[in-house]
Amino acid sequence: MRVAFALLVAALCIFECSAYMQNITVKGVAVCNKKRLANVQVELWEKDTLDPDDLLNTVQTNSEGEFEVYGEQDETHAIVPYIRVLHNCNPSKPNCNRIGEYIVPKDKIGGIYDMTYLTLDIKVHGEKEKCK
Numbered sequence: 743m744r745v746a747f748a749l750l751v752a753a754l755c756i757f758e759c760s761a762y763m764q765n766i767t768v769k770g771v772a773v774c775n776k777k778r779l780a781n782v783q784v785e786l787w788e789k790d791t792l793d794p795d796d797l798l799n800t801v802q803t804n805s806e807g808e809f810e811v812y813g814e815q816d817e818t819h820a821i822v823p824y825i826r827v828l829h830n831c832n833p834s835k836p837n838c839n840r841i842g843e844y845i846v847p848k849d850k851i852g853g854i855y856d857m858t859y860l861t862l863d864i865k866v867h868g869e870k871e872k873c874k
């Protein structure tokens with residue numbers, strides 16, 4: 743029994759002890775109908791295959807539509823960050839918010855992913871809408 747437990751701890755350590763800190767910065771300018779959009783909520787998430795996804799950070803775009811969000815996480819495998827944008831650019835009904843997700847390219851992890859202009863008019867795959 744004790745041997746089995748020691749083996750289990752050792753096995754877990756091989757998995758857990760190899761975790762390393764990874765980070766990502768995502769920046770850009772939210773645009774809607776060719777105008778910069780303020781007060782857009784930008785959430786930085788990390789996709790986990792087994793656990794629910796982790797929310798790393800949340801920011802709002804400023805009066806110029808600009809945002810910059812930083813997040814870091816300790817993982818054994820390469821992190822899979824994505825941003826989730828909640829906005830009211832051309833919703834189907836006035837009291838609705840559109841929710842779009844954008845994957846961060848793998849080669850940007852550990853650095854900055856500059857999305858430049860985030861054109862919210864364009865619908866993204868798997869988009870959702872939340873209405874009040």
Ligand SMILES: *[C@@H]1O[C@H](CO)[C@@H](O)[C@H](O)[C@H]1NC(C)=O
Pocket residue numbers: 763764765766852853
């Ligand atoms: C982010 O990760 C990179 C690569 O591991 C590292 O060089 C950099 O110092 C980290 N930045 C911060 C703010 O921790």
